[in-house]
Amino acid sequence: MKHHFIDHYSSINSPIHSINVSVKLITSFILILSIVLLFSLETEKLLWCLVFLSLLIAISHIPAGYFFKNIVILLPFILLAGISILFQQDGEKIASFGPLKIYRESFYRFITLVVRSIFSVSILQLLIATTPYSEILKALEKFRVPSLIVSLLGFIYRYSFIIYDEFMRAKIAASSRGRLNLKVWSYIISSTLMRSLERSRKIYLSMKARGFEGKIRTVNNVSYSQIDVAATLVTLIFVVLLWKS
Helix, strand or coil, X not given: CCCCCCCCCCCCCCCCCCCCHHHHHHHHHHHHHHHHHCCCCCHHHHHHHHHHHHHHHHHHCCCHHHHHHHHHHHHHXXXXXXXXXXXXXXXXXXXXXXXXXXXXXXXXXXXXXXXHHHHHHHHHHHHHHCCCHHHHHHHHHHCCCCHHHHHHHHHHHHHHHHHHHHHHHHHHHHHCCCCCCHHHHHHHHHHHHHHHHHHHXXXXXXXXXXXXXXXXXXXXXXXXXXXXXXXXXXXHHHHHHHHHC
């Protein structure tokens, strides 16, 4: 089966890829926190964020279409999360759709929420796309994130491929036997769940037989270089300029 890995571009050679994963986690957290905590996003600050994000994407050598496609997929969820803010009675009324009315201040807060969410999601995409998923989990362990959460994140990602594989197998088998109707789809879903559970259990037992203890093990040694220091300084300078502008 063909899969879409979230760290598909993690093997590319670029300055962003060579930054230590711990440094990338910290700088990404600082950037997202700074954007979220800003009292307002004026045009000047918006341009600062757009230019900085565009430079990061260009340096990473990852196609811009990858980020745009993921943003388009996530945009309906972002709009749905902020839709309640849009119709709050605050400020001058600027539009109405039957019983629903849009006010100036509410509309501004809604746009601000959408912009902040898009920038935050883009930064997270850049982090995940430029870092192997196993190294992210290992870095979370080093930051004392509870091992249960780290293990769950690893299993959810791994077992999602199992569910997809079993679903496609059941779908191909059912479609080869005739037309797909409601009864056949119910069979496909139930078969997918049952076979996924059984296959996941076997995989977990095989991992236990090979010495799995719930810890993420990687062959890469953690080391810091000049590019890590430079990335940290650039991030801090950008955050200071963003807050002072």
